[in-house]
Amino acid sequence: MSRHCSRPLLFVACLLLAAAAQAANVEVQLLDRNGQPLADAVTFLESAAARAAVKPAPGIEIEQADKRFTHRVTVVPLGSAVRFPNRDKVRHHVYSFSPVKTFELKLYTGTPANPVTFERSGIAVLGCNIHDNMVAWVVVVETPYFGQSTRSGQVRLDDVPPGSYRLRAWHPDLPPGAPALDQALVVGAQGGKASVRLPV
């Protein structure tokens, strides 16, 4: 998407870079429908500048052990190549039918040679054709500012340049296919704070 950036956009990006020089932290509190702290929620900030600033993260692995995905939810920046190491002795057959990334790693042991590169933002659901109970999600974000809530439901996003953002929030317990919640957030020089309540 960045390839389509125009000059005015470049200008804005410059502004953002300038602002980045003076970046701050954003703290987001995630709550469930009952107002209780919500763990494992994914939160990320989107903006044009952020989109411009995104770059693939290296060495991301989604590990399978004990016939489970070791992490239910993995957040990856757009364009990241993800490896799927199999720590079990049995073979796995990891697949995704999600439009974000449709792939299939047929019956393998160890780590397949070719990593899977996620080139579209969105949420992909992963399953194993051998083990129906294995479910994992890959959230592909087009921003460098993202995080996952701790057990206290808090996420701290560091070094966020001030500016206007879309604060997105998502949780695996949301209905399948449901997009991330979307709300506006203006980050000032001192950073920002937000609270998101998810219907889970």
Next chain:
Amino acid sequence: MPAPRQRLSTRIVALFLGLLLLVQLAGFVAIGASLDASARATLAHDLDVGQRIWQRVLAQKSLALTQGTTLLAADFGFRSAVATSDADTLHSVLENHAARIGANVSAWVDRDGSVRAASLDTQGPDTEAELRRLAADMAQRAQGSQVALLGERAMQLVVVPLKAPLTIGWLVLGFALDQALAQDMKTLSGLDLVLLVPGIDGLPRAIVSTLPAAMRSNWTHDDGERRSLGGKLMQLRSVSLGAGAPAQAHVVLLRSVDAALASQRELQWTLLLITAAGVLVFGVGSVFTARRVTTPLRALTAAADRLARGDYGQPVLHQGRHDEIGHLASAFDHMRVSIAGHQAEVHNLAFLDRLTGLPNRASFRNALKGRIGSSEPAGQLAVLMFGLDRFKHVNEVLGYAFGDRLLQAVAGRLAAYGVRGDDLIARLGGDEFAVLLPGADAAGAQALALRVAAALEQPLVLDEQTVDVSAAFGIACWPQHAADADALLSRAEVAMYAAKRKTVPSLVYDPGIDSASAETLSLLSELRRALEHDELRLYLQPKIRLQDAAFIGVEALVRWQHPSRGMVPPLHFIPFAEQTGFVRALTLWMFEACAREIPALQALGVQRVSVNLSTRDLLDLELPQRLQQILQRQGVTATAFCLEITESAIMDEPQRALEILETLSANGFKLSIDDFGTGYSSLAYLKRLPVDELKIDKSFVLAMEQDEDDAKIVRSTIDLAHNLGLSVVAEGIENASLFDLLRDLGCDEGQGFHMCRPLPAAEMAAFAERWRMARQPQPALVESD
């Protein structure tokens, strides 16, 4: 023997069979009801089981389909195709994979609940829309199955979620409930099955049926519990297609009632067979038993009938039995023997003369009848009858005991002499005997009469007394003289009396000696008619006191004013009336007629009316009472009457006559001895009689003018009577000299043509007047008319 209207045997058999049938019928009904109930229970149970099997079949099918569908939904390729393909591919995948597991319809509903694809094996106008609607509904429920209607098909719809790995939508597959399922059901349960869905016309339509073609029929909404299909009665059970299924579609399970009842039918037939056999055996048995009872009863009835007919000769059957019948038969036989004995005794009493041991009159008559009845047309026989002469005299003189012994001796002689072997001798009564001579004619009978007469001629010595016995014989022959036994006997009797009258030893019957016989009967009936039709006339002959020629009495006489013969004189019917006994009625008539005239006569100075009593009257013990009744009825006293009795009348039954005369005398009647001097009455006896008057017979009076002896008799009679305190009446005074003579002899009263012949009662007054006038100047002369 007339057949009884209701035979005992029939009743016994009918009763036995009726009872048996009743018992069998009750058993039949009870067993039938129980079998029917059991058959119904069996039917209901079969259908209950069928219903459960059906539900289980449906559930299992649902389970199998769900499992199949779940497996399909887990197929990676399918999932992959469904999750990633475009609409056309999706449709194609759906169709392909649904066909793999034999689904008829399939649909794919995505997470949003919108139906993304629907596939049917047949195309109908609204069926796809309906499938989509159903699929959407099913997807809401996420998992499970139900039966639903799709077009005119009943579909078992199954929904399963499709996971990749999270639920991305729902797969709905539909499987038609088909013939194979129905056949399975039939194989499992033995029941027929019809799947009914609402047709286009609204009526139930059988889309699946295990029934043979002949039993397919139209169905209605309410077919009840039983209906006949193709001539077979079926028990029905309507069963739903499971929860959520449309109410108007259902399965009908059918069980053949006939098949269920088949064993019952068989049992009933067996029962019927046993009943029939039982009735047959019972019928034969009861007929046999009834025969054993009624056959001897009939034999006993026949025996009783024989006894009633007087046939005592045949022993009663069935005496050998040891039961009640045998006892009864023995009792019957004892009765038979006993009755036979009694009968013989009675017969002896009835048909034997006790005195002589000879057959009596009845016996003789029977024998005669028997002979005449059984005789050949050319046959003949003769009856010889005889009576002993002067037997009454013997009785009177030598006593009745002697008379009896005499009869016994005569009987002995008859048996000893001159009677052939098959001749029958009988004592008819009194001194009369008769001999029946079969095959004999008059000459033969006369020959016998001579022999018997000769046998009797030898004097009999009884108690050292020698008695001469003679007899008069009458003979009558059959068939010359009479056609029947009674007539023959009476002819013989007529001949015998004729012989006695003519004093000849024997006489053969001749119609000439019996001329009166036919006349007699007609005379008797005419006399009766005369009494009823008032043809008799009372005539009175005045009695004159000779001393002063006063008219003081009358003698009553009767005349018969016959409608055709004119006036009949008394001699023509009085003797006959005496013979037949009719004279008693005549006497009473006379007495009553006189009683009526008494007031008029007394006015003329008549003191007494004389009425004659006959021999018969004197034997009638009721006579005094009858006379008293007439006196009371007419209001006159007995002293106005004098009753005249002939000597002979008294002498026939002296003792009884004396009794009656004493009664009459005591009642106030004066009594007179009529025709005195003609009989043999002894003075000693006369003295004992309560008589007041003697009447000298006119034969003496008429003769006394010529015959000195008669005059002496009259004179001495008058003296004798006066000495005994009796008055004397003379009859037959026909001229004045007799009148004077008798008056001079002291005779008290007289009657005769000289004074007056008998006149009708009505002319008495005229006579009295004439007599009184004639008497004034010259008392002895009166002109008679």
